[in-house]
Amino acid sequence: xxxxxxxxxAEEILSAIASAIDRNQRNSNLLSDIIDTACKPVxxxxxxxxxxxxxxxDLLPQHLDERVALxxxxxxxxxxxxxxxxxxxDNPGLATYVSGLWTTLNEFVQHRKSSRRHFTTKKRxxxxxxxxxxxxVGDRDDERGSELLREERALQxxxxxxxxxxxxxxxxxxxxxxxxxxKEFLSFLDLKMTGMGPERSATIKRMSxxxxxxxxAIANGTPVIEEGTGKTLTLYxxxxxxxxxxxxxxxxxxxxxxxxxxxxxxxxxxxxxxxxIVRINExxxxxxxxxxxxxxxxxxxxxxxxTLCPPVYQTPxxxxxxxxxxxxFLRKFEKPFGMRFVDMDNIVDMLLRTYTPAQSDxxxxxxxxxxxxxxxxxxxxxxxxxxxxxxxxxxxxxDEDLFIATSHQPCLACSHYIEHLGGKKHGMPSLGSRxxxxxxxxxxxxxxxxxxxxxxxKRAFSDEMTRNICFRLKKYGVLVKADK
Ligand SMILES: [Zn+2]
Numbered sequence: 001x002x003x004x005x006x007x008x009x010a011e012e013i014l015s016a017i018a019s020a021i022d023r024n025q026r027n028s029n030l031l032s033d034i035i036d037t038a039c040k041p042v043x044x045x046x047x048x049x050x051x052x053x054x055x056x057x058d059l060l061p062q063h064l065d066e067r068v069a070l071x072x073x074x075x076x077x078x079x080x081x082x083x084x085x086x087x088x089x090d091n092p093g094l095a096t097y098v099s100g101l102w103t104t105l106n107e108f109v110q111h112r113k114s115s116r117r118h119f120t121t122k123k124r125x126x127x128x129x130x131x132x133x134x135x136x137v138g139d140r141d142d143e144r145g146s147e148l149l150r151e152e153r154a155l156q157x158x159x160x161x162x163x164x165x166x167x168x169x170x171x172x173x174x175x176x177x178x179x180x181x182x183k184e185f186l187s188f189l190d191l192k193m194t195g196m197g198p199e200r201s202a203t204i205k206r207m208s209x210x211x212x213x214x215x216x217a218i219a220n221g222t223p224v225i226e227e228g229t230g231k232t233l234t235l236y237x238x239x240x241x242x243x244x245x246x247x248x249x250x251x252x253x254x255x256x257x258x259x260x261x262x263x264x265x266x267x268x269x270x271x272x273x274x275x276x277i278v279r280i281n282e283x284x285x286x287x288x289x290x291x292x293x294x295x296x297x298x299x300x301x302x303x304x305x306x307t308l309c310p311p312v313y314q315t316p317x318x319x320x321x322x323x324x325x326x327x328x329f330l331r332k333f334e335k336p337f338g339m340r341f342v343d344m345d346n347i348v349d350m351l352l353r354t355y356t357p358a359q360s361d362x363x364x365x366x367x368x369x370x371x372x373x374x375x376x377x378x379x380x381x382x383x384x385x386x387x388x389x390x391x392x393x394x395x396x397x398x399d400e401d402l403f404i405a406t407s408h409q410p411c412l413a414c415s416h417y418i419e420h421l422g423g424k425k426h427g428m429p430s431l432g433s434r435x436x437x438x439x440x441x442x443x444x445x446x447x448x449x450x451x452x453x454x455x456x457x458k459r460a461f462s463d464e465m466t467r468n469i470c471f472r473l474k475k476y477g478v479l480v481k482a483d484k
Contacts, residue, residue, distance in 0.1 A: 048296045055283040059287070063088075072403060079307070080305065084369065085366065085369050090308070101159070108292075157234065171277060185270060210245055218239070255270070309372055326348045333470060340481075371414060371446075373404065411441035414441075
């Protein structure tokens with residue numbers, strides 16, 4: 001096929017090149033960038049609605065590799081639109097689960113409000129008596145206060161139990177997937193500890209055996225009994241113990257440097273591993289912190305509906321198949337950017353290694369969930385209605401009323417594409433701030449049909465992708481400024 005045949009699919013091929021660079025050219029610096037960004041907490045500047053939706057998006061996937069994109073149209077009722085990459089995700093099961101999330105979160109929020117009222121009243125009373133400095137608000141001699149805190153804890157546990165009732169398998173599989181590498185890390189620690197002082201090695205030993213104990217208990221489904229109370233711990237608390245270990249100063253001082261040494265040799269990263277395991281707990285906490293805030297707590301009282309967007313299958317575009325075809329495609333970069341490939345053969349080789357003809361066959365693929373969700377909203381005219389009603393909003397500068405939240409960080413192609421669709425002015429939701437500029441994914445395909453034609457973004461998007469890929473290739477020294 002001539003190069004011109006590929007120009008129509010430039011966006012998809014650019015995304016494929018970026019993805020291949022990512023997979024083949026990773027050095028340890030870049031890998032640590034990716035890990036750091038993946039572990040980044042949700043930005044504090046996001047509105048409460050977006051934060052809670054991000055938390056909820058993360059609490060929806062039932063399976064390890066399931067990706068969920070979620071949007072809520074927040075007018076006088078809540079309309080949730082959910083798109084899952086997993087074919088087993090079904091509407092009645094999802095609706096029951098989300099209703100449970102919504103109800104238990106609402107119970108927690110209403111209770112939180114009444115306990116805050118209690119403590120505010122108490123503080124005022126103490127202030128009036130001139131005694132607020134010596135008394136701690138919420139202390140033990142306040143029986144009603146302690147009761148309220150106990151109830152609040154119980155409601156948070158109820159919410160967590162509901163989540164783990166669905167997501168337990170995800171945590172277990174996350175542990176099992178890298179269990180062998182974790183064991184190798186433990187042996188590595190044993191080796192390193194022989195050259196250490198007794199105090200340091202005892203601390204490391206204690207932390208690693210606790211980690212191992214909790215991880216094994218979750219993986220095998222064996223109960224963990226709490227010392228002192230004799231109670232069997234729920235998964236939420238076992239994971240919380242793991243979280244507590246990784247936050248300790250000793251862990252940061254002693255364990256992290258060793259885990260970096262091990263990562264450089266084997267690519268197993270303990271921090272990343274633990275981060276993925278405690279993620280559901282973090283999302284539960286985020287939901288419980290943010291949901292009581294103004295902007296979200298009101299929504300919990302509204303009626304809501306859930307729509308599961310149907311999957312969209314399509315034939316993937318075909319990538320260049322021969323060295324000459326790839327070369328012709330890449331040459332296109334050189335002229336407009338005044339660049340020259342230092343080693344064209346090498347990069348073509350990498351592309352051919354990544355995309356063998358078997359991988360670029362024509363079996364149907366799905367769009368990424370973010371794109372599927374948007375396509376559905378477009379086709380069912382939800383976007384159109386939101387755009388039409390936008391001027392009627394009380395405050396046009398107020399926060400958006402449609403957000404996209406994703407359970408995973410969206411890939412670079414999706415985040416740029418959605419940006420180019422026109423943002424708020426077309427009622428388009430924004431992807432928030434979780435794109436990191438490194439995460440590429442292929443197969444990736446731009447939505448065809450109405451959405452693309454209406455918003456005419458392909459040109460702008462492919463310029464952006466071209467710039468981005470040139471930047472990456474320059475970073476690796478395979479593309480340099482052309483000689484005059
Ligand atoms: Zn994507």
